[in-house]
Structures are given as structure tokens and as C-alpha cells.
Amino acid sequence: MVRPLRYSDGMNNFDPARMLAFDLETTGTNPRTCRIVTSALVRLADGAKDSRIMLADPGVEIPKAASDVHGITTEKARAEGRPHDEVLAKTIAGLRQAWADGLAVVAYNATYDLTVLLSQDPSFTIDGLVVDPFVLDQHYDQFRKGKRTLTDVSQHYKVRLDAAHDATEDALAAARIAWMMARKYPEMTQLSAEKLMELQAVTYYERRKSLQEYLAGLGKDVSDMTFGWPTDA
Numbered sequence: 386m387v388r389p390l391r392y393s394d395g396m397n398n399f400d401p402a403r404m405l406a407f408d409l410e411t412t413g414t415n416p417r418t419c420r421i422v423t424s425a426l427v428r429l430a431d432g433a434k435d436s437r438i439m440l441a442d443p444g445v446e447i448p449k450a451a452s453d454v455h456g457i458t459t460e461k462a463r464a465e466g467r468p469h470d471e472v473l474a475k476t477i478a479g480l481r482q483a484w485a486d487g488l489a490v491v492a493y494n495a496t497y498d499l500t501v502l503l504s505q506d507p508s509f510t511i512d513g514l515v516v517d518p519f520v521l522d523q524h525y526d527q528f529r530k531g532k533r534t535l536t537d538v539s540q541h542y543k544v545r546l547d548a549a550h551d552a553t554e555d556a557l558a559a560a561r562i563a564w565m566m567a568r569k570y571p572e573m574t575q576l577s578a579e580k581l582m583e584l585q586a587v588t589y590y591e592r593r594k595s596l597q598e599y600l601a602g603l604g605k606d607v608s609d610m611t612f613g614w615p616t617d618a
Contacts, residue, residue, distance in 0.1 A: 396578040397487045401567040403430045405483035406556035407492045410455040412443050416500035422457050425552035426479040442466035455550045473505050484513025493535050493559035494519040500618040514578040515615045518562040524588040525570050589614035
């Protein structure tokens with residue numbers, strides 16, 4: 386199901402000097418069922434940086450496959466993490482405050498992270514601008530060959546990614562890419578926020594549709610593919 390968006394009145398155009406970089410690390414790859422392990426909210430506004438990094442005890446075992454990616458074990462999360470629902474609530478509150486303050490929330494492959502929040506809290510809404518460098522890179526440079534992982538796209542735009550799959554570093558890398566893209570593609574800041582959101586939603590849908598057709602042609606099961614952006618839960 387594609388959840389309708391609720392925009393705040395007078396949503397600001399994208400200003401790369403006023404961003405909240407956001408990333409989650411989780412217990413798995415399915416955003417509808419996984420739980421938060423780490424949450425990073427890095428506020429980059431008016432020349433200042435303010436970071437809120439939270440480790441959660443997800444209340445379930447963290448599979449080894451997930452721990453191998455982000456480095457957080459079940460034992461560490463249980464010993465040092467805050468209750469999952471507290472981290473979830475504070476993450477959503479941080480996003481809402483950023484939108485209320487006129488900041489854009491920047492997240493790489495935002496559909497995943499925002500769907501995690503919506504799946505855990507159905508009252509969560511998108512109240513302001515979301516900027517997703519993963520989708521925008523596909524729109525502005527659609528014929529470039531190669532992978533579009535955060536690592537690869539960071540290298541393409543020549544920005545730092547100090548430790549992939551660390552929530553803070555991933556969030557900062559996404560913000561750096563967004564900043565570089567805004568310089569390269571000034572349309573990003575000239576479009577109204579509503580038009581920029583629409584552009585990302587359409588781009589995401591078209592890319593997913595193309596992938597669906599390709600996989601179907603290979604005989605793959607594509608019945609569970611989804612098409613909504615920035616959430617699809």
C-alpha cells in the first residue's frame with residue numbers, strides 16, 4: 386500500500402544549508418518486519434552540526450547476517466541500548482521537529498528507513514520535504530553504468546564515507562552527496578518542495594517498474610514488488 390503524504394503548509398524548497406541527515410541500521414532487510422538497532426539524526430543547519438545517535442535494544446535477536454553488516458550484536462544492544470519504542474519515538478520526534486523548523490530530511494534510499502518507522506508506528510506521517518540522493522541520482526544521471534550503493538555513489542560524487550553501514554557515517558555521506566548534487570543540478574533547489582517530492586516519487590516508480598519488467602522477463606517472481614516513495618508500507 387502506498388501511504389498518502391501529508392505536507393505541511395508552505396513547505397520550503399530544498400536548501401542544502403539546512404538539512405537533517407537520517408539513517409537507520411536494523412535487524413534485517415525487510416522494512417515491514419525489521420526493528421531499529423541504531424538511529425542517527427544529524428542536524429546540519431546554519432553552519433552548525435548537532436548529532437543525536439541512539440542505540441536500541443530491538444527486543445529480538447539480531448541475526449548474524451545483520452550484525453556482520455553494522456557490527457552491533459544482540460549482546461551489545463541488550464547491554465547498552467535504550468528500549469526500542471523509546472528510540473522509535475525519539476527518532477520520529479526528531480524528524481517532525483526538523484520538518485517543523487523548515488529543514489529537509491535527507492536519507493539515502495529513504496523508502497527503506499521511512500517504511501521501517503511507519504511499519505513500527507502507523508501514526509507516522511511525512512510532514513515535510515524528503516531528499517533522497519539515491520533516487521535523485523537515478524533521475525539526473527540515469528544512463529550512468531555501475532552500482533548505486535551509497536559507497537559507489539559517494540565515490541562518484543567524491544564525498545567521504547568513513548565507515549559504511551555506520552548509521553552516522555551513512556547519514557553524513559547522504560548529506561554530502563545531496564549538497565554536491567545541488568551544486569551540480571541547481572534545479573534541485575529551484576523546484577518547489579512539492580515538485581521535488583513528485584519528481585522523486587515518479588522516478589522511483591518508473592525505475593521499480595522497469596526492474597519488475599526485467600525480472601519478470603527472467604522468470605522471477607515479482608508479485609511482492611512495491612512502488613511507493615518515500616514510504617511503501
